[in-house]
Amino acid sequence: MASYLVTGSSRGIGHELVRQLAAQPASEVSTIFATSRSVNAPLQELAGQHPGRFILVPIDVTDRDSINKAVERVESIVGDKGLDVLINNAGVVEWGWLKDMSDLNDTFNVNVTGPHIMVQAFLPLLRKGSMKKIVNISSSVGSIAKQPVYRQVPAPSYKITKAALNMMTVLYAQELADEGFTVFCVSPGWLRTNDANAHADLSVGTGVEGVLGMVRNAGVEVNGKFLNIHVPGWENNPGFNQYDGKELPW
Template sequence: MATYLVTGSARGIGHELVQQLAAKPDTEINTIFATSRAENARLKALTEQYPSRVIFVQLTVGDESSMRNAVPIVETVLKVKGLKGLDVLINNAGVVGSAYASEMADLDEIFHVNVTGPHRMIQLFLPLLRKGNEKKVINISSSVGSITRQPRYKDFPAAAYKITKAALNMLTVVWAQELAKEGFTVISQNPGWLQTDEANAHADLPVATGVGQILEIARKTGQEGNGRFLNIHVPGWEKKPGLHQYDGKDLPW
């Protein structure tokens, strides 16, 4: 029975991750720490529906004191439940930021959340992850962070997002190399372009589809996947024309 911690759980991909994890059998999932800046109505509904399984922890990615304060809370819950450690950390929280390079006055701020934030989450929760059975870190990246694929995304207006996701991919590789001898699996995942809200209603896939694939990849990927940049697989999307394809293969850096 695995224990998960998910950042950015109040909405979008993060909320769907918690919801799908909570619905899995007791033999597969024990506890999900759903972290967010605040507990909104949707997240509160999940904690009330699964009171012994979904634990809300206030945590703002990028806020050092908030991240530090969350560690002993998670550790205490694990001890009370008689659990050894944390099995899977999913670094999901992120922000988009400036659309064009000429507008990037906020790059430092976006970098702090999208790159430094996940880095500090790994550092701070590493002692608990070392005590876990699965020892997995899943960094939610994006295919638009691929430098190789930038010619096709040239007109996609998300400059700060692209830059920070490329940096997050390197962060994944560096941590994967450092923790490999300890049996860790650290991967970047492309979740696909998902219909997370009204602004993304025209996106490729329902959020449930992408999240289901994220969790399936996280479940089945072991040390052979350490340090890789993995794409989701959606039947019919392997060679579909357009910006995005979802073939389940490694994405180029």
């Protein structure tokens, strides 16, 4: 039985992560801590469907006080068993061109500093857990090597911060390797999370299924790696994105 904490669970990828986790038998997923800045009706519905197992925890990843309070709440529930898996999913993206970029600091605080503070705060509980996994939700558009492919994607602050998140993942992977941790980042693909992404490659369910498969099955062999989900039939897609389950270039 494993316990999971997911940030940014009120919508999009985060909500689908906690929904799919809750659908797993309790023998595999014991407790889901669904965290977000505010609780909405879909989260409340899931909590009602899985009482005592699906726990709503307020967290603003830019607010250290809210994170510290969340640690106390989670610790009161898991006790000496600790927390098994932390999934840093909360993130923001602003659309525009480099010449107009004015949101870099705010985006950095959510996409990079937020996961850093989360790891720092929850590390004592993760050390007590049996799985010791930290998963950072990244994006292939954060790959420096692939920027010739994604040059026309107008999201400079998102690209910059995801590249920084990737580096931070490597640093934590190196720092915690001797303690048996597995720290990696994964790109869930271009997903149809809302109307603005209605023309994206994959459904959010497909992308999240790929992510959770990696979380469950990956061991220390993927520590410090930048992974791509695997979607059968998309391995050699002629478009921007291929989903082959392999490592993405930095």
